[in-house]
Amino acid sequence: MQQNCPCETAIALLKDIKRTPTSDLPQYDSEKIRLIFDEIIGLFDEVEQSKDERANPYKACGLLLNHQAILRNKRALLIYMNERINRLQRIRWETRSGVIPEQIRSNVSLVEENFFKCYDQNLSEYMSRIGLDLTADLEQPPKNLFVEVRVIKEYGEFVTESGNVVLLRLNTRHFLPRVEVEPLIKQGYLQHIG
């Protein structure tokens, strides 16, 4: 199935992913990707057929066009893949966990899931080698040692590093050290006030 203009599907694929905000990972578009690969194979067959007639300037032109179209499709595919793994990496940094969030799980292909696991492992190993958690304090330098938080999800008893036991009941407010509080905020148990 040859399209009117080669690489149309590729451009549509890229436009789709460009439209979604960079924090989201849309569905892996296997349909379009399959079409693009089919197109590449079709173009390649044409290239192979007309290779012998290179001397003919009309055929040579067509040959060049098909060849360039294949390369362009390849480039588009690589851009698409690259963009997706970049977003996956970003998710790893923002959620600070090696688990793909539920909403996105269905949008990720098997190969991408493997990549995510590999990246997570690589990153965790690196961070333990240098002895620093690089995903902490992503936005700004710490301003306060203690922060005021409200419990939005029942947690129960929480033991701080200094040995104090705090009972985190729903809707109570607490004044706790920032380092203890950060992971809990990320997981959704606490909410920062002020």
Add this chain to the structure above:
Amino acid sequence: MDTTTQPTIDPISYLKQAWLREKFAPELFPFQQNLIFNIRNLIAKQETIISAKNLDFEKKFEVNLLQMEVDRINYLLREYFRIRLFKIQKYIFYIMKEQNQLNLLSQDELQFARKYFESVYQHFKETVTDQLPNTQKAKSLFEPDMIIEPNLDRFVFCKITEQVGEFQFDENENSSFYLNKNDILMLRYRAIRTLLIENKVE
């Protein structure tokens, strides 16, 4: 206040400078092995002081301040490592291709970079090139126009820290400027690159 806080001033400004360089320059700089090592030692020393003083209730305020200082320096340290890591990730194909780039990485970064490259290369191979026709050009992932290189022509702000005098930017033979100390300029990164290496600019 505390005699141990005095010696930390100089390495900290070096760390800050190194961090700012990595942050605003498009390219990667050599890993500051000694600087990082010194700073982490100083932090460790301060932390032992903190745990010692923590037992004394009257020193609570002092402990808080020391802890705060440690936290903020740790943040700088983390930022330095983070920015470098992101640069490594972004320019991974370029770094792997150019031999001299690998020298800028620390041993740990090198290990990370190699593994990262493997996983990205493998990913592209499985998703794209394995299903392409078997020609060399189609299969190659190292095409020069596809490798992301640091953009040395990006515009940056800089301040001259040492008197430079006549300086010729290499694009135009005719344009040479007189650069005084404390001048602030905005221009293409490539032009001030050599000055940066000579520490005349920040």
